[in-house]
Every structure is written in structure tokens, then in C-alpha cells.
Amino acid sequence: ARPRVGYFYSGKKAGQDLSESVMNMKVKDFQSIPVVVSEKVSVYDAIAQMFLEDVGTLFVVNEQSLLTGVLSRKDLLRSSIGNKEISKIPVHIIMTRMPNITYCFKHDPLLHVAKKLIEKQIDALPVVAEHENGLEVIGRITKTNITAAFLSLAENHDL
Amino acid sequence: ARPRVGYFYSGKKAGQDLSESVMNMKVKDFQSIPVVVSEKVSVYDAIAQMFLEDVGTLFVVNEQSLLTGVLSRKDLLRSSIGNKEISKIPVHIIMTRMPNITYCFKHDPLLHVAKKLIEKQIDALPVVAEHENGLEVIGRITKTNITAAFLSLAENHDL
Numbered sequence: 433a434r435p436r437v438g439y440f441y442s443g444k445k446a447g448q449d450l451s452e453s454v455m456n457m458k459v460k461d462f463q464s465i466p467v468v469v470s471e472k473v474s475v476y477d478a479i480a481q482m483f484l485e486d487v488g489t490l491f492v493v494n495e496q497s498l499l500t501g502v503l504s505r506k507d508l509l510r511s512s513i514g515n516k517e518i519s520k521i522p523v524h525i526i527m528t529r530m531p532n533i534t535y536c537f538k539h540d541p542l543l544h545v546a547k548k549l550i551e552k553q554i555d556a557l558p559v560v561a562e563h564e565n566g567l568e569v570i571g572r573i574t575k576t577n578i579t580a581a582f583l584s585l586a587e588n589h590d591l
Numbered sequence: 592a593r594p595r596v597g598y599f600y601s602g603k604k605a606g607q608d609l610s611e612s613v614m615n616m617k618v619k620d621f622q623s624i625p626v627v628v629s630e631k632v633s634v635y636d637a638i639a640q641m642f643l644e645d646v647g648t649l650f651v652v653n654e655q656s657l658l659t660g661v662l663s664r665k666d667l668l669r670s671s672i673g674n675k676e677i678s679k680i681p682v683h684i685i686m687t688r689m690p691n692i693t694y695c696f697k698h699d700p701l702l703h704v705a706k707k708l709i710e711k712q713i714d715a716l717p718v719v720a721e722h723e724n725g726l727e728v729i730g731r732i733t734k735t736n737i738t739a740a741f742l743s744l745a746e747n748h749d750l
Contacts, residue, residue, distance in 0.1 A: 449609075450608075450610050451609050451748060451750055454609070454744075454745055455750050479668060479672050483668075488664075488665075488714075505664045505665065505668060506642075506647075506664065509638060509641075509642075509664060509667060509668045510642065512671050512672055513638050513671055513677070516675065518672070543742065543745050546738050546742045547742055549735075550735070550739050550742060555647075575733075575734035575735055575738045576708075576734055578738045578741055579705050579708055579709055579734045579737045579738065579741075580709050581741070582702075582705055582737055582738075582740070583702065583705045583706055583709060586613055589610060591613050
């Protein structure tokens with residue numbers, strides 16, 4: 433059980449009203465720790481990792497630890513039914529790949545991320561930092577984080 | 592693709608400020624249509640149904656169409672790995688059963704549901720109506736609905 437970073441962030445500063453609090457909510461204040469796997473691990477091992485870490489999305493990285501793919505619970509469920517060889521299939525065969533990955537940055541407004549999650553019908557986005565050769569995964573933001581943000585907002589404004 | 596009921600609900604009435612809008616958000620304004628399966632269907636068929644309907648949670652009902660269980664993507668993924676006989680296992684073997692199911696009613700405040708989803712670490716709740724012999728499933732409320740609600744609130748208050 434990893435700590436849920438920013439879980440109890442108040443979203444409220446002195447003198448701020450509710451609208452200001454909403455607009456000031458940033459990804460970095462609500463993001464969770466990302467769980468990453470290598471492109472070379474098997475679908476079976478990725479599923480095991482997903483249960484071990486109790487997350488719904490895994491991010492796939494190459495040997496330079498740069499983002500190359502995303503695996504959802506749905507992707508893993510799809511590949512595990514009717515397939516007896518999931519310990520022999522590497523995740524890079526079934527993952528969603530760059531450039532089809534939607535991601536965000538730590539200073540992005542939380543509202544923008546909420547919009548992306550809804551529009552793209554996905555459960556989680558990697559929070560990334562740009563490097564010369566690609567994107568480093570530094571966080572994870574999910575509908576759980578958005579739900580927690582919504583809740584903390586209301587609680588901190590005594591709703 | 593089923594319609595997402597209440598997806599574009601504004602949450603705003605004339606003269607309401609943001610706090611009032613948040614407090615007036617009810618389950619019925621944001622819930623989705625529930626997807627139910629019989630207790631007798633196999634784990635394999637439940638997985639197929641989940642993909643067909645593109646949902647993350649199925650509700651299980653008995654012959655009187657009353658709620659008896661819940662199946663998450665996680666439950667189905669767990670039972671499908673390392674198990675070749677999922678077309679022979681009925682879902683009632685693996686589902687979360689009453690009385691361990693967290694549910695809500697259509698007039699409940701959305702904030703209370705958000706709190707339950709976070710506290711219980713679950714993805715979806717059935718929206719139910721009470722009957723003499725049990726609970727009828729009339730809707731589904733998920734972290735996607737909460738995320739959409741958060742977004743609609745901000746958009747309708749021009750944030």
C-alpha cells in the first residue's frame with residue numbers, strides 16, 4: 433500500500449472562495465505515485481503487478497525509463513481470456529503505444545485532466561516530465577484522484 | 592453504446608452560486624444505466640458482457656431481478672488468470688455478495704456517494720429502489736460520473 437500523495441490536500445487558501453479553489457487545483461496536488469513495468473515483462477507478470485500494487489493502470493517504460501506504453505485493467509482482461517500463453521506474451525504486444533498515449537504535466541490544472549479523462553474515456557493519465565529523448569513518468573492521475581479532489585473541495589468549504 | 596444519463600446536466604439553476612450547485616447535485620442527475628447479469632451466468636460470459644457494454648462493473652441479480660452481487664473488472668481479472676474453466680464457473684462463486692455491497696439511492700447527494708467510493712475503494716455503486724423482498728437496481732454511479740459532475744460544475748460556472 434503506497435501513500436496516496438496529496439490525498440488530503442485542502443485546495444483552500446486563506447480568503448479563497450470555492451471557484452478560486454477549483455481553478456487553483458493542480459495535478460501535482462492530487463497525483464498518485466505511478467506504477468511502471470518494463471516493455472519486456474509478460475502479460476501474466478503485468479497482471480500480477482497490477483494486483484500487488486492495487487492499481488487499475490500500469491505505465492510501460494523502455495530501458496532508459498522513458499514512457500512507451502499504457503496498460504489498463506481492460507487491456508489485460510481482454511488479453512487474458514481465451515489465451516493460455518499470457519506468461520509468454522510481452523506487454524509491448526498489447527499495450528497502447530506512443531504517440532496514442534494521453535498524458536499531462538504536474539502544473540496542469542486538474543480540470544483539464546478531468547476533461548481529458550472524460551473525453552478520451554480513459555481511467556488514468558501518466559504525469560510526465562520532458563527529457564531530451566522522451567518522457568519520464570513522475571506520477572499518475574486517475575478518476576479516483578479527481579473524485580477525492582471533488583470531495584476535499586467540498587469538505588474544505590464546509591459543504 | 593448506451594446513453595450516459597445526465598452527462599450534460601448543468602448543476603446550475605438561476606441565481607445559484609457554486610457551493611449551492613455542489614450541494615444540490617443528486618445521484619439521479621448523474622447516474623448511468625446499470626448493466627446486470629444473472630447469478631447463473633459464467634465468469635466467461637460476464638467478461639464478454641463487460642466488454643460488450645463497455646463498463647467496469649456488473650451488478651448481479653436473482654430470478655426476481657433483485658440485487659445479490661457485484662462484479663468488478665478486478666474480480667473478473669483475478670478469476671480469469673490461471674484458470675482455464677471460467678466458462679464453467681458461475682459468477683455467484685466469485686462476486687461480492689449482499690450484505691457486503693455498498694449502494695445508494697437516487698435522491699442521495701452526489702457528495703455522499705463520492706465519499707463512499709473513496710472510503711470503500713470501489714469504482715461503482717448500484718443505485719437501488721427498495722422493494723418488499725429486496726433491492727431493485729435502477730442505476731449505476733461511478734467515478735466517471737463524479738469526474739463528469741466535477742467538470743460540468745466548473746463549465747457551468749465558467750471556470
